[in-house]
Amino acid sequence: MRPVYVREEVCMGCGLCEVYCALAHSISQDPIKAFKRERPRPVARIRVERTDGLFLPLQCRHCPDSPCVYACLTGAMYKDPDSGAVAVDPDKCSGCWTCIMVCPCGAITRDADMGIVAKCDLCPGRDVPACVANCPNEALAWAEDGAGVDLTEPAATAGGRTRGW
Amino acid sequence: MAGKKAIVPETEYLIIGNSAGGIAAAEAIREVDREGAIAIVSEEPYLAYSRPLISEHLAGERSLDSMLLRSPDFYERNKIEALLGTGVARVDFDHKLVELEDGRRLAWRKLLLATGGAPIVPKLKGSHRKGVFTFTTLEDAEKIREAVNPQHKAVVIGGGLIGVSLAGALVHRGVAVAMVELMDRVLSTALDAEASHMVEEALRRKQIEIVLGQTVKEIVGRPADGGRVGGVILKDGRTIACDAVVFAIGVAPRTELAAGSTVAVNRGIVVDRHMATSCRGVYACGDAAEAYDFIHKTNRLIPVWPNAVAGGRVAGYNMAGRPTRYEGSTGMNALNCFGLSAVAAGLVEPKGDPTCEVLATSSAANGAYRRIVLRNNRIVGMVFVGDIERSGIVFGLMKDGINVRRFKEAILSPGFGLAALPDDLRRKRLSLPNSQLSEARGNEE
Numbered sequence: 027m028r029p030v031y032v033r034e035e036v037c038m039g040c041g042l043c044e045v046y047c048a049l050a051h052s053i054s055q056d057p058i059k060a061f062k063r064e065r066p067r068p069v070a071r072i073r074v075e076r077t078d079g080l081f082l083p084l085q086c087r088h089c090p091d092s093p094c095v096y097a098c099l100t101g102a103m104y105k106d107p108d109s110g111a112v113a114v115d116p117d118k119c120s121g122c123w124t125c126i127m128v129c130p131c132g133a134i135t136r137d138a139d140m141g142i143v144a145k146c147d148l149c150p151g152r153d154v155p156a157c158v159a160n161c162p163n164e165a166l167a168w169a170e171d172g173a174g175v176d177l178t179e180p181a182a183t184a185g186g187r188t189r190g191w
Numbered sequence: 192m193a194g195k196k197a198i199v200p201e202t203e204y205l206i207i208g209n210s211a212g213g214i215a216a217a218e219a220i221r222e223v224d225r226e227g228a229i230a231i232v233s234e235e236p237y238l239a240y241s242r243p244l245i246s247e248h249l250a251g252e253r254s255l256d257s258m259l260l261r262s263p264d265f266y267e268r269n270k271i272e273a274l275l276g277t278g279v280a281r282v283d284f285d286h287k288l289v290e291l292e293d294g295r296r297l298a299w300r301k302l303l304l305a306t307g308g309a310p311i312v313p314k315l316k317g318s319h320r321k322g323v324f325t326f327t328t329l330e331d332a333e334k335i336r337e338a339v340n341p342q343h344k345a346v347v348i349g350g351g352l353i354g355v356s357l358a359g360a361l362v363h364r365g366v367a368v369a370m371v372e373l374m375d376r377v378l379s380t381a382l383d384a385e386a387s388h389m390v391e392e393a394l395r396r397k398q399i400e401i402v403l404g405q406t407v408k409e410i411v412g413r414p415a416d417g418g419r420v421g422g423v424i425l426k427d428g429r430t431i432a433c434d435a436v437v438f439a440i441g442v443a444p445r446t447e448l449a450a451g452s453t454v455a456v457n458r459g460i461v462v463d464r465h466m467a468t469s470c471r472g473v474y475a476c477g478d479a480a481e482a483y484d485f486i487h488k489t490n491r492l493i494p495v496w497p498n499a500v501a502g503g504r505v506a507g508y509n510m511a512g513r514p515t516r517y518e519g520s521t522g523m524n525a526l527n528c529f530g531l532s533a534v535a536a537g538l539v540e541p542k543g544d545p546t547c548e549v550l551a552t553s554s555a556a557n558g559a560y561r562r563i564v565l566r567n568n569r570i571v572g573m574v575f576v577g578d579i580e581r582s583g584i585v586f587g588l589m590k591d592g593i594n595v596r597r598f599k600e601a602i603l604s605p606g607f608g609l610a611a612l613p614d615d616l617r618r619k620r621l622s623l624p625n626s627q628l629s630e631a632r633g634n635e636e
Contacts, residue, residue, distance in 0.1 A: 073608075075606075075608040075609060075610035075611075076606075076610065077610045077611055080610050081610075082608070082609060082617075084608070084609060084621075087621065093583075096215070096501060096504065097496075097497035097500070099241055099243040099244070099496050099497075100244055100258070100260070101241060101260035101261060118257060120243075120244060120247060120253075121527050122243065122525055122526070122527055123525040123532055123534060123579060124496070124497060124523075124525045125583075126525065126534065126579055126580060126582060126583055127523060127534045127579070127582055127583055127586055128497065128523075128583055128586055128587075129583035129584075129587075130584060130587030130620055131583070131584065131587075131609060131620055132580060132581035132582070132584040132608055132609065133583075134580070134583070135580060136579075141527075
């Protein structure tokens with residue numbers, strides 16, 4: 027699986043990833059229409075956490091052993107057998123929030139208008155997730171080949187195989 | 192045995208129970224063993240469905256199709272023989288045989304008892320009357336749906352999670368509801384007092400009448416038709432007129448198949464850290480079993496869905512020959528009650544335990560409430576109401592037994608997130624390598 031990786035030293039906390047994520051998940055794909063008129067409102071599945079001296083853009087890590095999938099009460103949360111991405115079926119989600127309770131990264135969001143959860147789906151249909159493609163500072167990275175970027179390696183070693191690093 | 196094999200069909204793995212634990216076990220077995228024959232037996236005739244969704248079914252918002260846990264071809268795709276609509280009459284643990292209620296017999300090599308729980312129905316005068324229900328299965332939901340209409344009033348006995356979700360569904364159908372709870376607050380095992388009161392407020396806003404510290408002494412008939420429910424008499428003598436009564440007191444583990452066998456049963460079926468029972472080749476999980484609780488550091492009944500799945504997976508791996516240890520779980524509940532979100536896990540109400548420290552904060556502005564219970568600077572309980580989105584981070588810290596001394600106050604702040612964790616912890620959560628920056632910021636534990 028290839029989650030979006032964060033280079034937190036480089037993030038400047040601008041929040042554009044949130045904007046482009048919500049836009050990518052809107053119906054109109056038009057910023058003015060999407061944010062002013064669309065109901066249900068488009069929801070960002072990434073959030074930038076801000077503390078003193080640290081900006082951390084955070085979205086689903088697509089854990090290999092996904093607590094949210096195993097805790098889901100309805101079968102809505104599932105691991106895509108082909109891509110390994112963790113995805114949610116909006117028709118089956120009942121908004122019980124059990125997945126939110128067990129996500130160790132706090133990466134699942136409530137979609138208030140829909141009454142269900144929203145999470146990173148790695149932007150199916152796009153070459154690169156919208157947050158990565160639009161990060162002005164290349165703080166977000168996306169492994170292109172998808173084959174085993176070793177996260178225990180120092181970033182410099184992984185850099186050759188990733189975009190944005 | 193050889194003679195028996197010739198007559199009785201044999202399955203490698205037999206799973207009794209077609210819900211959370213049984214399905215999780217079957218999937219785990221298939222991860223390890225692609226071919227070994229699996230059979231799942233259930234007295235319910237349906238494909239595996241989400242039991243928690245029966246309240247949405249009763250509310251009229253969901254058909255069975257959209258309640259299925261897996262796609263309809265799940266059994267076929269995984270080469271699972273589904274024996275649905277027939278219960279198990281008895282299990283012969285010595286000869287590894289089961290006899291189904293329809294008379295069929297089946298031999299097995301590994302057995303999983305994922306039999307779940309049965310609703311508790313206290314012996315009560317008048318509980319035979321027409322209009323008295325329980326609420327744990329799809330069939331229960333359908334019976335209630337057929338029996339009630341918007342002119343009716345229902346008495347829900349029990350203010351736990353089943354009672355609260357049932358009351359919500361009845362209100363959706365336009366039925367007036369009175370909830371009778373023995374304790375002095377609703378959700379008394381799931382939440383702490385403050386959070387319980389927030390839920391009570393949400394229920395009362397929907398005109399649900401909450402009667403606390405009371406029990407139903409007797410269910411009485413109608414004046415004109417004594418066979419049908421006409422009301423209840425409370426312990427203090429008050430009466431509430433109603434057209435239906437639903438028991439939502441809780442569930443008791445279904446252990447009857449193990450009775451008189453070598454499978455040890457305490458309150459539930461006793462299992463070790465591999466979900467194995469005292470009988471070789473026999474495993475148990477879910478509401479039927481007493482599995483390990485990592486907060487209480489002992490085995491106990493925790494009848495919640497995620498634990499059934501976790502235990503079922505471990506049982507499945509072990510049945511298929513991949514030794515796997517159950518890491519344990521604890522009581523945990525999330526709820527969305529008329530738009531009020533709440534999450535709670537572990538020891539939420541330490542009741543004067545001197546080894547526990549309680550930190551709590553509430554904000555009147557946005558109705559948010561947060562509470563953590565600590566023991567030796569490790570989180571042993573948590574309650575989030577309102578803003579719950581980062582609660583999973585806290586659950587993870589609790590599960591992993593992390594010392595939170597350095598940042599415990601930050602957990603209560605509205606902006607709490609992974610960024611508030613020390614670098615080493617945060618990077619571990621994100622599976623990122625430790626960077627030079629984090630070294631510069633220091634990694635003192």
